[in-house]
Amino acid sequence: MVNEHDFAYIRKLVYDNSAIVLETGKEYLVDSRINPLAKAKGFASLSEFVKKLQQTPYGPLHYDVIEAMTTNETSFFRDAHPFEAMKTTVLPEMAEKLALKKRLNIWSAACSSGQEPYSLAMLANEFFNSQPSWKVSITASDISEEMLSYTKKGHYTQLEINRGLPVTMMVKYFENHGSVWKAKDNIRNMLDFRKLNLSAPWPMMPKMDIIFLRNVLIYFDQETKRGILNKVRNQLHPDGYLFLGSAETTFNLDDSFERKLIGRAVCYQLRK
Structure with missing residues (x-):
């Protein structure tokens, strides 16, 4: 489970770049979307990934986080x-x-x-x-x-x-x-x-x-x-x-x- 410090960082990153609010209780969403991204980028843990994000000027890694957190499920003729x-x-x-x-x-x-x-x-x-x-x-x-x-x-x-x-x-x-x-x-x-x-x-x-x-x-x-x-x-x-x-x-x-x-x-x- 994402820790409080890492969740706060990702929440601010997402809000600053999309205005989307990740409320307390959405930690599971960060876990399910950012953990696979961190592993795909070669990081051993989500915390290690967040540390890299904090140490790096805004760039492709940060953008990938925004992409992962702003993608929502849909379907044809949803809610008919x-x-x-x-x-x-x-x-x-x-x-x-x-x-x-x-x-x-x-x-x-x-x-x-x-x-x-x-x-x-x-x-x-x-x-x-x-x-x-x-x-x-x-x-x-x-x-x-x-x-x-x-x-x-x-x-x-x-x-x-x-x-x-x-x-x-x-x-x-x-x-x-x-x-x-x-x-x-x-x-x-x-x-x-x-x-x-x-x-x-x-x-x-x-x-x-x-x-x-x-x-x-x-x-x-x-x-x-x-x-x-x-x-x-x-x-x-x-x-x-x-x-x-x-x-x-x-x-x-x-x-x-x-x-x-x-x-x-x-x-x-x-x-x-």
Whole structure:
């Protein structure tokens, strides 16, 4: 088990570079993610690895720690309700409101290994398939270069495919290449990949009609959450939709957002 001194160092390193808070009780997470990294780098123990980090100017080793601690698990069509709301309500509404422009901008923030943006791409392709004049652009962003590289490849193992992806969509949107399934170009070409730290200044991006910012705010402190939601407010189109994780809310953080219920999905829109 990681000792108190080493945990404090890693917690500060992660917070300073990503704003993610590792609360007391998360020692097991450091153990499970940094111990294998330390061994892979040739260190006899986690303490020896931390000592090296402390003695070395910020560089590749430190970056590897940030990568290891900011990678989160995901799956296709995770927590199905937001995707059902997209299918039944949000996409039809957007198709009507944006009928003249025929362009839809979606952002999957903190996309991890990419199952969420690919799920959104499949959903949008299903809806707009009979309307080829529409342009749907999905920005897939993450703080981790490793995860962005994984997402760009669009290669998933059978186990990853089995987690949430219906067989009909697997056959329609993925090609089997031995031990992996590769996303077809018709959905890969809908994605625009960006490295982005949510707690740092954001690069120039188009106004978003739909933002998926799910299961990431829970890792930040209150001040950082408010800062991120303030930037979301400026990035979201006035008629747009924001989807957060089931354990997340804008309540007591930013009163610019109004909570809405679509079926069993909770989403947010800017108050008029």
